Amino acid sequence: MLRAHGLSLAFGATLALQDVSFSAPAGRVLAVIGENGSGKSTLLKILAGELRPQAGQVEWNDQPLRPGDDQVLLVHQELALCPDLTAAENIFLGRIPGPRYSPAQLQDRAHALLSGMGFPEIPAAGPTRTLPISQRQILEIARAEARDAPVILLDEPTSSLTQADKQKLYDLIRTLKARGRTILFVSHFLEEIREVADDVVILRDGVKVAEGQIGDFTDADIVRHMVGRNVDDFFPRSDRTRGECLLTIENLTGTDDMPHQASLQVHRGEIVGVAGLNGAGRTELLRTIFGLREIKSGQVQVKNLASLSPRAHWRTQTGFVSEERKLDGVATDLSVAENITLPRRQGFLNRPAEGRSVAQRWIDELGVKCKDPDQPLQDLSGGNQQKVAFARLLHAECDLFLLDEPTRGIDVGSKIELYAQMDAAAQRGCAILMTSSYLPELQGICDRIAVMNRGRLVAIHDGRTVDSATLMADSIQ
Amino acid sequence: MKKDHSLPILIGAWILIYLAFAVAKPGVFFSLSNVEQLVRQSLVIGLGALGITYIIVAGGIDLSAGSVVALATVTGAMTLDQTGSVGAAIGACLLTGLVCGLLNGVLITRLGAGPFIVTLVSMLALRGVAKGISGEKPVYPEAPQWIGQLTGALTAENRWMIIPPGGWIWVVCTAAFAWALRYTTFGRNVVAIGSNEAAARVCGVQVNRVKVATYALGGAMFGLAGLMLLSRTRTGDMSSAMGAELSMIAAAVIGGASLSGGQGNLVGASVGALVMATINMGCNTVGLSNWVQEILTGVIILVAVAVDRLRARQLSVAG
Amino acid sequence: MKKDHSLPILIGAWILIYLAFAVAKPGVFFSLSNVEQLVRQSLVIGLGALGITYIIVAGGIDLSAGSVVALATVTGAMTLDQTGSVGAAIGACLLTGLVCGLLNGVLITRLGAGPFIVTLVSMLALRGVAKGISGEKPVYPEAPQWIGQLTGALTAENRWMIIPPGGWIWVVCTAAFAWALRYTTFGRNVVAIGSNEAAARVCGVQVNRVKVATYALGGAMFGLAGLMLLSRTRTGDMSSAMGAELSMIAAAVIGGASLSGGQGNLVGASVGALVMATINMGCNTVGLSNWVQEILTGVIILVAVAVDRLRARQLSVAG
């Protein structure tokens, strides 16, 4: 039994956690849910001993938990892998037997472990640098499995997994549960939570607002607890009128054949989604369009201009949101204001004061949780960072949006806000091309859904009518 | 850009060090001519520190600064010698610096080999060039008087200037550079690149161009520093300014620059140069041995940096 | 760790450079005694490069290496002078290096000030210490013959050794270090820290301890390099090895180390030291001026690095 008593922690003026208490019995899965910035990651980090609470304490089987006794293992929201080590070494990092060890033996153990989890295809001997992000996510989970810790904390472990991989993870969680582990699970996907969790704790602004068995809550209950108000329309879809064509790609082939011979048109007033498995090349498609990857053959025409650089794109009101927040999505050392104003064209002079005041406008409009526009972005929760990345496009007055997994890591409430923003933009006459691994959202807001499969755009469906089975079938054929 | 608030502490520390020496040598340290001299002695490192701060803020480093300074003294002296024109000599120094900086910048962005190793190479090679074009001999130009006056002692009728013209150039450059980092788009882009290069690229910042511009700007400052050195020694000397890059980097770091990029303070860098010159001057007049002075300088830099980091840490905890 | 396959290219390049000089001076370059001499001349840098490669792989840097080498020659020579015991002198060299490395490591991990600035300071301060304890005079110990033989020319009956004992120590160290990076937990932890320090920390790697150990190990290697230098010059010389750290870093980078950490090749570093010594020796023997040699060395390092980066890029695109 894991117990938390009155945990509180403040980062300066931000109260990340306030007097949170709960208990998680062995053999059950406890879901921790809440909006972005509600304190979920902070809570998990405290439980894992990575952060010290300013008040309260954590007990495991009625003993105070000391950091470093390996009872608790945290799988981080932001991946914590060493790209220069092999997959096997990453799994056993910090537990590699010493002083001498045999890489071959370690790889065998890792392979056995991964196979046991249902992922025999992950190469244990290769450098982690070259693995796709989904496989890297699995490695993090394998690390928890390898330690065999009685308490396992999973912070948004599914954020970059495919449907199939998610299923394997659920199976794994069930196995662990059966073995009597205590599992805490953070996710923004309600259906996922229903699938694996037994109990639920809901946080809002660092305060526990509800807890109980998952079966006792309806989706609407959960959302109401999270955002503090009633939400009726998950996927707003106003009447949109399709206008002129803003983006045309023809037989586009990029480096590594990603994408391969892709053709697509996106018009004003429509949202086009791209579905597909991990590694299908959706990211590459968007990055190639935006001029971040080389075009091997074929054409990209944006507003009748060909092969523009990122700078030229921003200047012609085309904006891009990257999927890897930490890498190139946002600049975490810069302030909120600097991040928002960076892409917008300006003259020779930079006016920080002006930037702050316009940033404040977007902070209010999108409901970004932060102290002030000068706060460095690294202090914001993941979802709020994502909103800042989105605010850039609005500030630069873009009419063509290229959004790569725009809702990754965003809570339900914020997602709904983001959908509303996208819908409003489309209604204004903006064109949106977005990728997502979350089919319901594509079906909910897209006018058309293209499916990508190993670099090819294999089919385009009507977003309103297509069902998930068709989309899945196209993805894996 | 955070950190600006540690500047008062740094200035306080500088005054403290100054006073400490003043107690030991009141006659020397409480005089206007001493301030003049301090400026004169920190000028070369100070100007270079401005250039290197920009490079550091952009996430780079330049180990070739000292060699560029030396090369600039050589080309400046040779131009002065051959044309007799001070204007041409000034142009030669600045141009030399600019070209070297451009070269560094282009190599770094094209090769993708990292600034440390590229500028390490140019540190070696540019000094070779300086030796080559000077025929391995110092160049003694027939110097028209006023190139010397740029950094020379003030005459009685020039007393009103307080510090020599070169010093005023430094003051103006410090102000201009500090302003530009904060209030121009270029400066903002430099900070963005140093903070997160990939994100800056996604946001449409022309990363390579800005980087090259930063190295070129830095190079021009090293050229200017070379001009000041030429004015001070009236010699084009290929073996001068050896290791000066390290002093410049130290000044920038004392001033608040972070070698991981994205942070730097121009005024701080100039004060950093003054701090080091004060220690040097103090140890000199008090008559300490060189080895004591070396250890002392090291310890003071370390303390400055440690205090700064400590404050930064407390700050990030306290909010 | 990929990159291992770029070693053959490096070795090929080295042989090519060697052959180029051999064509110009066949009498000199096609002789066993020349190989012996090459090893002797690259020994100090080569041993240091091993130490610095570990530090670089762990994501650090050590600018104080040259000063540590100098300090070790001084303490070694003084010990030899006072005790007359070669064993004690060897111990003194290694211990000096170890202590300096520990000091660097502890300061870096405790202050959180970044290795560049901390070792920049100790570069300055440790040379001050070397000057201080030697009384600013070179120390000439009454050297028992065999400390000189460590790196000296082989006598006729020792011909079978091919290279001097110091060279064999270098070979053994290279092999041991390469093995340890790959096949010990410590080595893997070093790579992990250089690769992603935060990840290593959350996985329970004792980051600070491993870092300190890396700097200490590096320091011990600089101490060993100091011993070799002492053996070569038979002088404890506080002004020796000035700038040697840059040659060591260059050797490590030529060998495939990445200054952003996580990657490095010990055999490559040793070959890198040989490459630089070959260029030096070749230019010398062919009779090129020093300045030509400096430029040439710069260009060759640059080409080596550029080729490596190009390959790495192609690799990451293709695989």
Add this chain to the structure above:
Amino acid sequence: SGGGQAASGEAPTGGNAPTAAKKRIAFIPKGATHEFWKTMQAGAEKAASEKGVELIWKAPLKEDDRAEQIKVVENFTVDKVDGIVLAPLDENALAVPGNEAIAAGISVLIVDSGIKGLEPISFIATDNYAAGKTSAERLAKAMGGKGKVIVLRYLEGSASTMAREQGFLDGAKEFGLEVVSSEQYGGATRESAQTASENLISRFKEGDALSMQGIFAPNESTTFGMMRALEGAGLLGKVKLVGFDSSQELLAAVREGKIEGLLLQDPFKMGYLGVTKMLEHLNGTKPEPKIDSGAVFVDKTNIDSEEVKALLPK
């Protein structure tokens, strides 16, 4: 060797001092770490304690860096010492701060190397060019007036050694020697000089002998490096080496005939005279404008003579 009381510098026993106020003399060498400067310091300190003056010995922080030495001169100018004894690193660069010092009422005396555009109260030095020429003459004599020689230079831009090198090259022509290499520099350290020497030797190696018969090295570190390299190649004593300046090791080699000879300057005398002449001037006597402190060629034959013994470090 001096009397016990005179050594304690603090007691104002110096009979020469007219008042209780001691004269303050700053002595600025080119560097701190060569034995040459250490010996000069010893000479200056001896004079200071004999004459009861306050001596401040301060080398530039970086050896061989003109700008650093300029700073030291400037700092003593502000400090208003009574006199500055300077060994200028550069004949032109140091003239400016030197003249500023004179303008501030400070007496300036130059030792070791010349200076241009400045009127010192006296100039005490070895004639480096002449000493270089003497080296060539003695080497030629040892080689029987013909043969091939090489020069291992010291450092680019170092004025005194460049003068010696030039003197040697001119002398070599005059005395019938053929110079087959003079483009290599030993560099700042003993180790770099040794490496350069080893490579030079392998360039001229023919079997077990060398294709040249004489070597000139213009200072202590190059002589030392060359000696070690010859030793390593088993050629020490088989080729005539003429070097410059002294250290225990080099003198021992001369005594054993491994080195043909060394040109010894007299840094002790330079230091001693620098201080005493400065004091004479401050007390109103005008010293000679130019004093040759002399250089002596030392070889096996005269190493134990009184004249040479006086030059050697104790």
